[in-house]
Amino acid sequence: MPLPSAPLRKLGFLTIGLFDQDNPGRGHESTLDIIELGERLGFDSAWVRHRHLQYGISSPVAVLAAASQRTRRIELGTAVIPVGWENPLRLAEDLATVDILSAGRLNPGVSVGPPMHYEQVKHALYPDTADAEDFGYERVERLLDFVRGKSATDFSGVEGFEVFSDRVQPHSPGLGRRMWYGGGSLRSAQWAGEHGMNFLTSSVVKAEESEDFAEVQLSHVRAFRAHHPDGDRARVSQGLVVIPTDSASPEQRAKYEEYARKRMPRTATPQGPARMMFAPDLVGTSDQIAERLYSHVAFREIDEVAFALPFTFDHDDYVQILTDIATGLGPALGWRPSA
Template structure:
């Protein structure tokens, strides 16, 4: 679980928020339809991973279905992608249209200049298709991950992540990261050095994964894109979807102050979990998702962290569309991301993507 490095906002009065005029009407253009997957790297034999191969095939399959972007989750010390850029580089050479990205790369574990080099290289290999999502790291399990990635000086993850984010963005913008102190084989003494390679449009495609209104506001103030997931890290009277819609409005207000150019507009995505089924057998296959959804709905705010999860839209394509058609968070966003479940067979992942694209999406006007 990742945690944004920004402070969580205090709760505002729900009636005051709902009564505010909406200065961001619903866009009339089609929203992007994308997906988010756990790609695992297990089942290794003869120096090949069946899990990675299935991940590559999933992107090709989604591209054929018409999905706009495929995101992967970035994990460390787990069976899921710890090195997503190498995986996405392979994807970019097999799938030629679909956009590729992370949701999210945890900055806690990254050296920002090296990250900028890798990101620019991947963006150029994919011909400008990288959609890079960033966030902080695993604050709740810092004592474990510090054993592998080193202790944080001062024990302040927020300050560390903010500094690394600033360095990373500066590198993408082509700012000086070092000065040659003497004549080098590639530069004269005093030369200002920048990260190479440089991919000019990548800076405008960097997003931050936010859990609430304050982190969304700060993402806007940085001129970043915004990624909202299937959970909120704050609980208010507005409910899950309306809270996300409010966060997106706050984000856009801040973004407009720093990057008002039409060439670099604000961009917000929201993720939703679904459980499509057309038979009792298909429903039984996804029963665990439905049971977990019911448990979460019954225990909002309980446990060590005050999370609020979005509900899992389930049933036939038409039933799923009915559950999502008036979702305020989706309406406020520019992209709907279908969050695939983890630890399900490849054929189930493909079925979920296919049934949504073919049976639900046609009933959602904002995807047409």
């Protein structure tokens, strides 16, 4: 197995937080338990996905507020909040509040674009302004401005017994440097760099200049850093699906291999009008997965990851996978758990 040129610096994981519609509390508790386990295992970060009108986490900020009170060290991130569903000012208030509650551990990831199935949901989401809403980058710029402390109003001071601020409160000074953009195209990578954000790149990219997933992802990483004030030091996190089987039972290994087999066809060619490319799920022993990662040209450009947990597995499967990542795969990549 080839040796890394530099050890993996930060190891994180990402979960969708699925739940049963008839018993949603159990699924949310499972997600919080998994985050607590991640902290005990020494992971550097835990990330939650965002799903509206589905049976997954619809309010990641609320879930991470709860997680902030059950953990003390692990960083907490969103991957990602689609801001088309959000009012940037209100979201800035929520993010700052959770960052304060977590003592500066929040890492909000966001993305742009119209809400999924917008034609069907727009009258419920924006009944008076559906056709006037802007779902482009300007919406994230507004969020960044509010998080970073720019004025939200031209009024401040005392009115009667109440004191008013002209910027979002609470203000968390370090939060602006921990804002992430989740992108899968060259344009989004460049935009994130130009606006001083960090960059989340996942197992999905747009096949623009190539049909080789790793080469496309590498071009995004380099474009982001080329346009970021910090250059090669700008933070990039990669989020591939990895499923180590070191301690898995025979039944679990069979389930994992079948899961990856069913998803493999979508990785062969670009999918749909947007020509989206999907990375294969990596299933095997920690050493086998590490070897495949070292052969991945984009992985060799980064030093932090947020490995994605598969969508539909059971709680015990996630415990096994996270334990093997922390005790097997992470060390094979040169990572060492946090104290």
